[in-house]
Amino acid sequence: MKFSELTQQLGVATIDTSLAIRPDLDPALVGIAAIDQAATGALSFMEGDRFAQWIHNTEASGLILSSDPERQAIATARNIAWIATAQPRLLFAQALSHFYQPWQAAPAIDTTAVIHPTARIGAGVSIGPHVVIHEQVQVGEGVCIHANGVVYPEVQIGDLTTLHANCVIHERSQIGKNCVIHSGAVIGAEGFGFVPTDNGWYKVPQSGVTVLEDQVEVGCNSTIDRPAVGETRIGQGTKIDNLVQVAHGCQIGPHCVLVGQVGLAGHVELGAGVVLGGQVGVADYLQIGEGAIATAQAGITKNVAAGTMVSGFPAMPTKLWLKMMAALRKLPVSKPKI
Amino acid sequence: MKFSELTQQLGVATIDTSLAIRPDLDPALVGIAAIDQAATGALSFMEGDRFAQWIHNTEASGLILSSDPERQAIATARNIAWIATAQPRLLFAQALSHFYQPWQAAPAIDTTAVIHPTARIGAGVSIGPHVVIHEQVQVGEGVCIHANGVVYPEVQIGDLTTLHANCVIHERSQIGKNCVIHSGAVIGAEGFGFVPTDNGWYKVPQSGVTVLEDQVEVGCNSTIDRPAVGETRIGQGTKIDNLVQVAHGCQIGPHCVLVGQVGLAGHVELGAGVVLGGQVGVADYLQIGEGAIATAQAGITKNVAAGTMVSGFPAMPTKLWLKMMAALRKLPVSKPKI
Amino acid sequence: MKFSELTQQLGVATIDTSLAIRPDLDPALVGIAAIDQAATGALSFMEGDRFAQWIHNTEASGLILSSDPERQAIATARNIAWIATAQPRLLFAQALSHFYQPWQAAPAIDTTAVIHPTARIGAGVSIGPHVVIHEQVQVGEGVCIHANGVVYPEVQIGDLTTLHANCVIHERSQIGKNCVIHSGAVIGAEGFGFVPTDNGWYKVPQSGVTVLEDQVEVGCNSTIDRPAVGETRIGQGTKIDNLVQVAHGCQIGPHCVLVGQVGLAGHVELGAGVVLGGQVGVADYLQIGEGAIATAQAGITKNVAAGTMVSGFPAMPTKLWLKMMAALRKLPVSKPKI
Incomplete structure (x- = not known):
């Protein structure tokens, strides 16, 4: 694909392109790569300063750049075609789709799948080998359930949702449209509820349901x-990474991000757009306000106000945490007066 | 179900009930709900102060309360039938069983299950689609193994135990009676044992076994x-939440609770009734005494005495940790003298 | 097996043995056990001081010891045959193989496996019940794929590699020779890549591949x-424990060890022989130098130089962390001057 063809097909508003001044510089692109690994024929991108020096060294034939005249000039001088945008990474993601399409299973129901006769299966579904679908399940149109998935009774799965291999969806769960549940995830299992008694822990029946709104992704x-x-x-559009634990009764707003190994105790509430870094933990019944951010490994023990960034354990405003850590490093190690 | 009928069927000793003074206040209960979400016809409960204000607002028709005359009076005045007990949450859990029974697979062996002829299968079992049971396995009476579970050779599974979908039980494991193994859990896999050599890590064969006593639950x-x-x-009656790692050789006493994402290194010993909060880690060979508690994210690097509560990293008595954190916040940020 | 027979078959260079002075002391060994649990007829070992007192009490009939004349003398006096080596644990691991062989599935392809006709399957493989192998997969000689494993298209699996039950290997992944993938592990799924837009998170296609070199083990x-x-x-020979998260683009060197619940964010680089303790987290794009060690729960937020040991959050040299923690404990709790 010619560089000029690709740039015409990308949806993001672009600021400028080398084609304006060098229409002859229109390389054939054969693939896409990180800027430090790109070979001739590759399209790559640069955002921020992490890989800044690679503008001088990359072998990429095309680049997606930010509005940085200096970098643009260097690229032009090195005969690299470029396109500039306010969001290089987003444009890169869109460009990727022109070179790579993820594998999709054919729309068919494998003969080894075990599907209860009361299940209602939409048109155009792909149901892989050894999938098990129990009674009263509703599967929407275009859904793909990969091999060995198990769907307990009375589950609803919205249109165009994908369940990767070996997922388990427990009874009565409601999965929205265009969701992606990655391999091995377990949705809607019994919450961890026990009451202490003289004879040990008494199990609290878990009669509730788990609901995933549309465009949710679970790692x-x-x-x-x-x-x-x-x-x-x-909530809609929320993205959850691998090995994350969301306990019973949590209410997670739309467009949140929970990075790998985050753990939420019971009944936590996250507002819209909350971002929790890797291995963050949140104690039960806490509320995290809209747009709040917790950096990796933070241990949240109190409510977090909207729009704030917290760190450390117990989690506190990131600036305070950094100040404390700096002060701690400067403590004298002399013996204390008693 | 009438409120009065329900109260007669609950097993916990109750202190008082509105029926004693208002036998006419006997609503029909149609379901059960959290106090902040209850609608007319719902039974709910209140324990502690977290939802205290809801006594004035809840639309529940019946309440389980503690021995708090003020709340009881408010409920009565609002025409809410109530029953008082020292353990509202326990009574609520018992009441739930009158409104909700978890789905159970029918006792049958699915034709797609692959069961080795040397396996011994008890009466009344439910073995789901695509379950695999290897040689010399013993499955007790009334056991339920959900879809796609895999049982390696020589495993023993006690009566009335449930394995949810996609579990794996490795060779020679012994699972007690009335256990619940939740979806995707892996029991009895090889411990992580390697010895450094000049040619890399030498794998230590893992000839031991994993034993779950009766009434154990694994997330x-x-x-x-x-x-x-x-x-x-x-140990018997111990409850383990989701995504918990218990390494080789751990000895966990009865009635412990391990909350989500806890990690125990090799050969850790927990006494009876130990409670480890979410994401707690324990270093290898440590001993945690009976009834000790570690709050969430604690990193335990030394033995913990029975009955103590520890927090932080490295874990220390919770009071000391709180004191240290308070002192840390008060540190001056002036430049250090060199 | 006679003690003398066993010692002749062990490959590690030994320093000394009681047979040199007491050839008559040649017990029949019937098993192998930890020194604090050994019964008559058992072979056991002692390394370091953790179980030092057991030299006086163990009922083992044979011992693997270090070059410690005192312990050797005590063992001889107690009529325990012993062999001394610089690496008792390694010799113990080798001895274990003479008493225990892990269960292996017979080399056969189960009739319930679903294997795409374009897959190429090597000689001598074992493919268990309900395994699913998609198009263009290459499976090497002697590979064992246990029950319910799922292999997406275009995966390559090297000779003699074992996949335990319910693993998922995603499209295009390359698994080396002699690897072990333990039950439930998921290799090569889509990285967690999203770009923020006004309409929510835009998914970045994940066109890359996951490569496991030879002798890698994944928990x-x-x-x-x-x-x-x-x-x-x-990298080759790297060992990864249970519930570990390795995000997209990480480059892990040979012979590393990642203990349970470690989490690596995107594009982390580990040099050769890096050891990360349990629950360690590493932020994205960081580089950890060859031979570096991070103790359990460390939160790594900056590059770590080769050969250093780091601890705490944010991770710092272990000695500095310990000094800071000691200073923190000594802080006065008086009220601060305002």
């Missing part, structure tokens, strides 16, 4: 439990 | 390894 | 993602 081997009563709910 | 995608020699043992 | 329910472009690579 490999993550677990999202259902509550004793009511709902666990994951 | 989704949790992993409990077997040791090189001897046993990994989980 | 139960661990997840190793593939990147948007390029490779995620795990």
Whole structure:
């Protein structure tokens, strides 16, 4: 694909392109690569300063750049075609789709799948080998359930949702449209509810449901439990990474991001657009306001106000945490006066 | 179900009920709900102060309360039938069973299951589609193994135990009676044992076994390894949440609770009734005494005495940790003298 | 097996043995056990001081010891045959193989496996019940894929590699020779890549691949993602424990060890022989030098130089961390001057 063809097909508003001054510089692109690994014929991108020196060294034939005249000039001088945008990474992601399409299973129901006769299966679905679908399940149109997935009774799965291999969706869960559940994830299992008694822990029945709204993504081997009563709910467009634990009754707003190994205790509420870094933990019943950010490994023990950034354990405003850590490094090591 | 009928069927000793003074206040209950979400016809409960204000607002028709005359009076005045007990949450859990029964697979062996002829299968079992049971396995009476579970050779599974979908039970593991293994959990896999040599890591064979005593529950995608020699043992009635790692050779006492994402290194010993909060880590060979508690994210690097509560990293008595954190916040940020 | 027979078959250079002075002391060994659990007829070992007192009490009939004349003399006096070596644990591991062989599935392809006709399957493989192998997969000689494993298209699996039950290997992944992937692990799933837009998170296609070199071991329910472009690579002989998350684009050197629940964010680079303790987290794009060690729960936020040991959050040299923690404990709790 010619560089000029590609630039015409990308949807993001672009600021400028080398084609304006060098229409002859229109290389054939054969693939896409990171800037430090790109070979001739590759399209690559640069955002921020992490790989800044590679503008002088990359062998890429095309680049997606930000509005940085200096970098643009260097690229032109090196005979690299470029396109400039306010969002290089987004344009790169869109360009990727022109070179790579993920593998999709053919729309068919494998003969080894075990599907209860009361299940209602939409048109155009792909149901892989050894999938098990129990009674009263509703599967929307164009859904893809990969090999060995298990769907317990009365689950609803919205149109165009994909379940990768070996997922388990527990009874009564409601999965929205255009969701992606990655391999090994478990949705809607019994919440961890026990009451202490003289004879040990008494199990609280978990009669609630887990609801995933549309465009939710859940990472490999993550677990999202259902509550004793009511709902666990994951808001529209929220993205959850691998090995994340969302306990019973959590209410997660739309467009949140939970990075790998995050753990939410029971009944946590996240506002819209909350971002929790890797291995962050949140204690039960806490509320994290809209747009708040917790950096990796933060241990959240109190409510977090909207728009704030917190760090450390116990989590506190990131600036305070950094100040404390700096002060701690400067402590004298002399013996204390008693 | 009438409120009065329900109260007669609950097993916990109750202190008082509105029926004693208002036998006419006997609503029909149609469901059960959290107090902040309850609608007319719902039974709910209140314990502690978290939802205290809802006594004035809840639309529940019945309430389980503690011995708090003020709340009881408010409920009565609002025409809400109530029952008082020292353990509202326990009574609520019992009441739930009158409104909700978890789905159970029918007792039958699915024709797609692959069961080795030397396996011994008890009466009344439910073995789901695509389950695989290897040689010399013993499955007790009334056991339920959900779809796609895999049982390696020589495993023993006690009566009335449930394995949810996609579990794996490795060779020679012994699972007690009335256990619940949730979806995706892996029991008895090889411990992580390697010895450094000049040619890399030499794998230590893992000849031991994993033993789960009766009434143990293991959460989704949790992993409990077997040791090189001897046993990994989980005591009776211990409850383990999702994504927990229990390494080779751990000895966990009865009635412990391990909350989500806890990690135990090799050969850790927990006494009876130990409670480890979410994401707690324990270093290898440590001993945690009976009834000790570690709050969430604690990193335990030394033995913990029975009955103590520890926090932080490295874990220390919770009071000391709180004191240290308070002192840290008050440190001056002036430049240090050199 | 006689003690003398066993010692002749062990490959590690030994320093000394009781047979040199007491050839008559040649017990029949019937098993192998930890020194604190050994019964008559057992072979055991002692390394370091953790179980030092057991030299006086163990009922083992044979011992593997270090070059410690005192312990050797005590053992001889107690009529325990012994062999001394610089690496008792390694010799113990080798001895274990003479008493225990892990269960292996017979080399056969189960009739319930679903194997695409374009897959190429090597000689001597074992493919268990309900395994699913998609198009263009290459499976080497002697490979064992246990029950319910799923292999997406175009995967390559090297000779003699074992996949335990319920693993998922995603499209285009390359698994080397003699690898072990434990139950429930997911290799090569889509990396967690999203770009913020006004309409929510835009998914970055994940066109890259995950590569595991030879002799890599991956623990139960661990997840190793593939990147948007390029490779995620795990070096030869690296050992990864249970519930570990390796994000897209990480480059892990040979002979590393990642203990349970470690989490690596995107594009982390580990040099050769790096050891990360349990629950360690590493932020994205960081480089950890050859031979560096991070103790359990460390949160690594900056590059780590080769050969250093780091601890705490944010991770710093272990000695500095310990000094800071000691200073923190000594802080006065008086009220601060305002």
